[in-house]
Amino acid sequence: MSKILGTITIGQSPRRDVIPEMEEFFGIDTKVIEAGALDGLTLEEIEKFAPDENDYVLVSKLRDGTSVRFGEKHILPRLQECIDLLETKGADIILFICTGVFPDVFKSSVPLLYPQKMIHGLVPSLLDKGKLAVITPDKSQVKQSVDKWSEVFQNIIVVSASPYTKEDDFSEAIEIIKTSDADVVVMDCMGYTNQMKKRVAEETGKVVILSRTIVARVIGEMLSN
Secondary structure, three states: OOEEEEEEEOOOOOOOOOHHHHHOOOOOOEEEEEEEOOOOOOHHHHHOOOOOOOOOEEEEEOOOOOEEEEEHHHOHHHHHHHHHHHHHOOOOEEEEEOOOOOOOOOOOOOOEEOHHHHHHHHHHHHHOOOOEEEEEOOHHHHHHHHHHHOOOOOOEEEEEOOOOOOOOOOHHHHHHHHOOOOOEEEEOOOOOOHHHHHHHHHHHOOEEEEHHHHHHHHHHHHHOO
């Protein structure tokens, strides 16, 4: 029986840079439908969502490839609108395409899944008492990433490298991880690609976990019933 997977990006849909690498794990009978929290907005309108000092910072991508940075609080009502839209289109499951932490404020009549919860449940069982290295997109997200991962690990390092810039944003992060005593690296953003994972693994010599494929495998298990 075919299933409909609704996906919500915190940026603009469709996410052609993300969904194709995930679809192979969903199964041939799965239809993917998308919605985006920033759909229909111009860059000028989005720039008004710039994060304040105490905001939870999110980073995503627009339809034209532009990378944007904004405060989570500005898109919470728009995320609920995405949920409502995907439900009306028949989604059996709704997945956030973001590893950020979201408040428990959304209403949904179908399962609403968060990558952050999946990854936090899985990684501790893989690493046990070792040291974790985390790659996050933006320097402004380092502290909040430390806070997030400190809930499940005592021994962590966090570095930043954007998946959305055309410049080489990984060299410094890779060097820090390479010379560290980290056992496992988590690429903590759905924007990181298989190619980026391969580079980090090859240049650091560490075990690397890619958020998008871990999440996709879990969703595939749920959709295979």
